Amino acid sequence: MNVKKLALLGGDPIVPEKSRTRWSWPPRYAGMGDLVKNYIDEGKPLSIQDQSGIIKQVEEELKRRFTRKHAIYCSSGTMCLYSAFFALKIEPSDEIICPTITYHATATPALHFGAQIVLVDVEADTGNISVEAITKNITSKTKCLVTNAMWGHPVEQAAIQKICQEKKIAWIEDCSHAQFSNYMGKPVGSWGDIACASLQGEKIVSGGEGGVLLTDSDEIHDQVVLLGHNLKRSENCVANNLFKPIGRTGWGLKLRGHPLAAVLVYDQLINHVDTWIKERSQSLKKLSLFIGQLKGIRPPVIRDTTTSMGAWYGYKPWIDFTELGISRETIVAALNAEGIEVSIPASPSLHKLALFNSENFSIRGYKKQDNSNNKYPNAESYLNGLLSLPTFTGKRDEKALEQTMLAFEKVWGNREQLKQWNK
Numbered sequence: 001m002n003v004k005k006l007a008l009l010g011g012d013p014i015v016p017e018k019s020r021t022r023w024s025w026p027p028r029y030a031g032m033g034d035l036v037k038n039y040i041d042e043g044k045p046l047s048i049q050d051q052s053g054i055i056k057q058v059e060e061e062l063k064r065r066f067t068r069k070h071a072i073y074c075s076s077g078t079m080c081l082y083s084a085f086f087a088l089k090i091e092p093s094d095e096i097i098c099p100t101i102t103y104h105a106t107a108t109p110a111l112h113f114g115a116q117i118v119l120v121d122v123e124a125d126t127g128n129i130s131v132e133a134i135t136k137n138i139t140s141k142t143k144c145l146v147t148n149a150m151w152g153h154p155v156e157q158a159a160i161q162k163i164c165q166e167k168k169i170a171w172i173e174d175c176s177h178a179q180f181s182n183y184m185g186k187p188v189g190s191w192g193d194i195a196c197a198s199l200q201g202e203k204i205v206s207g208g209e210g211g212v213l214l215t216d217s218d219e220i221h222d223q224v225v226l227l228g229h230n231l232k233r234s235e236n237c238v239a240n241n242l243f244k245p246i247g248r249t250g251w252g253l254k255l256r257g258h259p260l261a262a263v264l265v266y267d268q269l270i271n272h273v274d275t276w277i278k279e280r281s282q283s284l285k286k287l288s289l290f291i292g293q294l295k296g297i298r299p300p301v302i303r304d305t306t307t308s309m310g311a312w313y314g315y316k317p318w319i320d321f322t323e324l325g326i327s328r329e330t331i332v333a334a335l336n337a338e339g340i341e342v343s344i345p346a347s348p349s350l351h352k353l354a355l356f357n358s359e360n361f362s363i364r365g366y367k368k369q370d371n372s373n374n375k376y377p378n379a380e381s382y383l384n385g386l387l388s389l390p391t392f393t394g395k396r397d398e399k400a401l402e403q404t405m406l407a408f409e410k411v412w413g414n415r416e417q418l419k420q421w422n423k
Contacts, residue, residue: 006414007337009421014407015339023341023390023400025202026268039263046259050232054262059212061269065180066189068214070221072229073257077176077198077211079228082109083255084172084194084213085144087223090115092366094143097169099129100349100371100379102148106174108355114366116141119351124378125301125318127386128155134163144170149178149188151314154306157183157191164192172196176211179204180277181310188310189214199261204276204311205268207261228255279394280312283401287392290405291317294412296324315392316345318385326418331411332387334418338407341400345388349379 005011039054040046048055059071074080090096092114098107100119107117120133127150134145145164147155164171171192175181178188179197189195194217197203199210213224222238229237230250238247288299298318302309321328328344335342350356351371358370392401411418 004410006334006411006417007339008334009414009417013337013339014410015403017339020339023392023397025204025391025393026206027393027396029272032264032267035263035267036260039260044259048256048259051237054259054266055257058262058266058269061266062212062214065269066187066195066214068190068195069216070214070218072213072221072224073262074211074213074228074255075257076200076209077174077196078105078109079255080196080198080211080213081105081146081172081174082112083224083227084196084220085110085113085115086227086251087194087220088144088170088172090143092116093141095139095141095369096144096146097134097137097142098146098350099148100351100376101127101150101382102174102350103176103347104350104353104355106146106148107350110144110146111355111363111366111368114364115143116369117350117356117371118142118369119349119356119371119374119376121374121376121378122150122382124381126150126153126303127316127379127382128153129160130378131156131159131163134160138163138167138169142167142169144172146172146174147192148174148176149181151300151316152178152181152309152312153300153302154178154181154183154188156305157186157188158305161191170194176203177311177313179311179313180273180308181306182308184305185307193217194220199257199265203313204280205265205273207257207263207265210257210261210265226250228253230254276393277308277310280391281309283392283394283397284309284312284315287315287389287401287405291408294408295415296320297412312391315389316386317389318382319387320385324415326415328385328387330418330421334411334414335407338410340404340407341390342404343388345383345386349376349383351376 007013063071090113095116095118096110097118099122101122118137120137121130123130129147173192173195175189176198181188195214197212199207226234234250235247291299358368
């Protein structure tokens with residue numbers, strides 16, 4: 001066997017073809033299916049119209065972890081954000097500042113209210129919204145700021161909170177990437193007027209679909225409940241007499257989460273997530289220490305103010321391809337040939353998405369903000385250097401982590417051959 005020669009150039013791969021598997025999350029742990037089966041077999045409700053049972057259990061635990069007064073369990077993180085914009089009474093003339101690097105649903109619900117989405121640049125090293133860019137783009141029409149803690153790294157929480165308080169701007173924290181991350185010892189999701197977290201897909205706590213909205217404001221709580229949690233919950237949980245005439249109907253939508261998804265979420269919160277976070281932190285710290293020794297590649301930046309990366313939603317090292325002298329596509333091809341799961345992140349900046357084009361795809365005839373003349377040098381630099389790797393977690397991923405480090409070592413050790421192939 002020729003394991004020293006790159007597989008891309010005819011050598012044997014680190015991971016043989018027959019041994020390759022794709023990384024997945026959340027893990028299918030023992031007893032996971034029984035949780036749902038037992039819930040059904042015990043005759044527990046498949047629809048919960050009030051704040052009781054498994055819904056109450058999930059909300060109480062999330063309130064505790066995020067140190068919030070109110071938690072409202074919803075059908076998705078996107079619907080949490082929709083509810084947040086509704087609760088803040090966003091109107092067509094209002095401007096909302098949003099980073100150009102984030103998942104599109106951080107901002108797209110606001111388009112349905114006619115908001116002007118002002119997309120701004122990010123920090124060059126973390127990909128998070130730039131405090132300087134926020135300050136430069138505040139106008140008399142700025143109603144709200146929405147942020148996303150990319151890949152689990154907190155934004156500059158304290159500085160942003162100060163700006164919003166001084167300028168009287170509402171702050172929505174999209175902490176879908178940052179479940180249980182901490183900034184200066186305080187949870188991400190506990191700083192803004194509203195926090196929204198997805199409980200979907202590959203989040204460290206996931207019901208398959210779901211989300212939670214968190215706030216300390218009774219007024220925001222009432223608006224969110226009335227919007228999408230009608231019947232018994234809106235009747236029983238909204239104390240403001242002004243809304244008594246619509247206590248049963250609310251504003252007429254149904255955005256509540258499904259109890260069966262909540263069963264999974266609650267079990268993960270109580271029995272698994274703290275272990276997963278610890279294991280993931282250890283695994284990725286090991287990977288970062290290794291990658292930091294290689295030429296032309298930087299492990300994800302973690303600032304001193306970040307006291308926990310929590311869920312580590314994504315592991316994204318950054319490569320200086322100019323220094324390396326090899327294209328990103330070639331690096332990915334070489335690592336993939338070794339049987340390693342690595343890719344180029346697929347999501348572009350929001351200012352490049354058709355939905356944010358001011359000339360096309362109007363929603364209900366609302367005019368959209370024109371960001372076409374804005375410049376985003378940090379966003380371009382950041383995205384052009386990223387690689388995407390699995391967020392390896394504990395013993396289940398131990399072998400894959402070791403294989404990944406071996407593959408990086410092999411590819412970096414054959415850089416000169418790769419440069420010639422690249423030409």
